[in-house]
Amino acid sequence: MKVLCWNANGSVFEHWKKVVPSEASLVQTQGYEETLNRLEHDSFDYCFVYLDNDAFSEKVELVVQIREHYPNVKMVAFPYLRSQSAGVRMLSMGVNAQCSPYIAKEQLGLVLSVVDSGEIWGGKELIQQLIQNSSQNTAAHSDVLSFEGSELLSERELAVADKVAKGLSNKEIARHLDVTERTIKAHLTAIFKKLQIKDRLSLALLVQRG
Known part of the structure; x- marks a missing residue:
């Protein structure tokens, strides 16, 4: 090295x-x-x-x-x-x-x-800001999410993925979906595994690309 x-x-x-x-x-x-x-x-x-x-x-x-x-x-x-x-x-x-x-x-x-x-x-703050900036530069999302691997996700997981792509934090997503932060973290773990990605930035970019 x-x-x-x-x-x-x-x-x-x-x-x-x-x-x-x-x-x-x-x-x-x-x-x-x-x-x-x-x-x-x-x-x-x-x-x-x-x-x-x-x-x-x-x-x-x-x-x-x-x-x-x-x-x-x-x-x-x-x-x-x-x-x-x-x-x-x-x-x-x-x-x-x-x-x-x-x-x-x-x-x-x-x-x-x-x-x-x-x-x-x-760091979390910088990654969150990157996602939000990327979201602002992307066309508005449709109600029906369609991206590579979206068919592997449940309806609730798609909802979480959509919120992540729009730059929301786990706490904000939990409030929108009326669940706990722990539940959102569990959904994200499942999403990362199904889509074979490692973090929320990768997820956000995947969703935003459609």
């Missing part, structure tokens, strides 16, 4: 060296052009990007540019500032994960496992 670490200051880079998997090899770069050059002429599995508060918004856009130029490299953003809008911007443009620069070893292992499986890591 080879990781390009861009813009990491000394303490962040030292922390990353302690928490990455033992087989990982880390290469550090500082500037944007140097990072592009390394990605162009070498092969990396991951690109870790530390976003400090200096010109934060500009760095977010540079991350998006790198994502566009090198779609095969898994990108993990480590912002110093907690910004939901920046997180949604990066994840919606294909960045694979966002987490704290000083993430614990066990948590980073979980993040990398999720990303390796093809899923996005960003």
